Amino acid sequence: MNEGRVIASNVEKVYRSERTPTTAIEDLSFEVGDGEFFSVVGPSGCGKSTLLYLIAGFLDVTSGMITVNDHAVEGPGTDRGVVFQDYALFPWKTVMGNVTYGLAENGVPKDERRETAQHFIDTMGLDGFEDTYPKELSGGMKQRVGLARTLAYDPKILLMDEPFGALDQPLREALQDNLLDIWRELGKTVVFITHDVEEAVYLSERVLIMTRHPGTRKQVIDIDLDRTQDREAIITSEEFTETKNEVWRSLREETKHTV
């Protein structure tokens, strides 16, 4: 029941809001297994965010189908949690208020709410900032609140849209390792969008490379790394470098067409 399988079959998404319809995604199929860490890379504008919003149920597919645990996606649900690139925190709520929001909406009693929220606030290293409003937080801290808020209501599937894109390298690395720990510990399925090849290879078990606009599947690459090692050992390993180069080559072909 509580699994996190995502299947996209022949997904097409056309935006019709403007005078000329834009095909953002075309004939895209892939599968993400339960508990898998799955990354998506592709040139800018190829439809990565669109894909994430389709899985989240914020947007409807134009044709084809997306299923989560064999049920067609029909709108947002608490089995999926999005971590937005621009955080999307409620500015009128404190850190605690933001993190407890999802729990409150799902009828969790107040004491339990605070306890759960506190746990994830601590996990994210945000203790001491419970009563702070988002405007007083740095970008990295906001992103951690975003992650804590999503983890707190315990969705089976995490959908992350370039969550660490705006952060400096050391913070990025710290949050990446933080995320890997959480992923291992909580056994969530992660669909992770990034434009950073190294990040994709370091974090995930498989990477989907999308073609340039309109986006479709170019290639899915398996990543086989010895994850018992620490970061230093992983990123200096031969497999890491090779996989990274393979993804790079594939991606560069697409970007070359664009320019």
Added chain:
Amino acid sequence: MSYLHSEKAGIVSTGVRHVGDVVVRWLPLLIVTGLWELASGWVVVETVLPPPLDVLIIAVDLVVSGQIVGDLLVSLWRIIWGLSLAIGVGVVLGVTMARVDPIEDFFGVFMSLIYPLPKTALVPLAVLWLGSGSGTAILVVFLACLLPIVLNSYNAAESVDQNLVWSAKMMGTSDRDMFRRVVVPAAIPEIITGIRQAVPIAFVALVSAELIAANRGIGYRILSYGQLGIYESMLAVIVVISLAAYVGVRGFERIERRVLVWT
């Protein structure tokens, strides 16, 4: 030693800057008062334009002796009613117009009709319906304040960040709850901006309405002193209501800062 010295210099220079700020802030008022003082007697005879100090003394006397306190309270009472009604109706209307298309189509027409209309033009008509008492004044204040409040609430609710709505949705907020959980709080800063614009408008509308049709209130007092030719008192009442408006605006800004700690 040199550290101490520079520290002191710092304090002095911020002190000077502070004094400078105060001077700059009050300078316009000082200039106007100065020109007034000069004009009175030189340009215009004193009976028509009494000197500012005389007016100030009379203003204080009118308030302290209680002569215009009753009218002031009546006027403030009308403002509070008109403004509160405008806030209540305006916020609900603006927010729902932004989120519900049929409501926008329906009320949008009324709004564009009311928009260019000088609200005081309605006074003679309102007098027929409501008499020349508080009803008319409240109606005019209400109509004049409604627009900035509706417009700001509408813009605010329409431009609520889509990602905020989506993130609430994914955490389980129903469409029905989305209004009060996300749309309204997200719109509050701009709604309050609309209300802040409405506060001085309320004073203007009220005094205009009372000047045209009223048997009590500050506007009525200004008119009757004017008709009697007691210009010191007329100007004094104007000073009093200006001061009341200033206090009202400042007081509102203070409340605003309290409410909007998170912006």
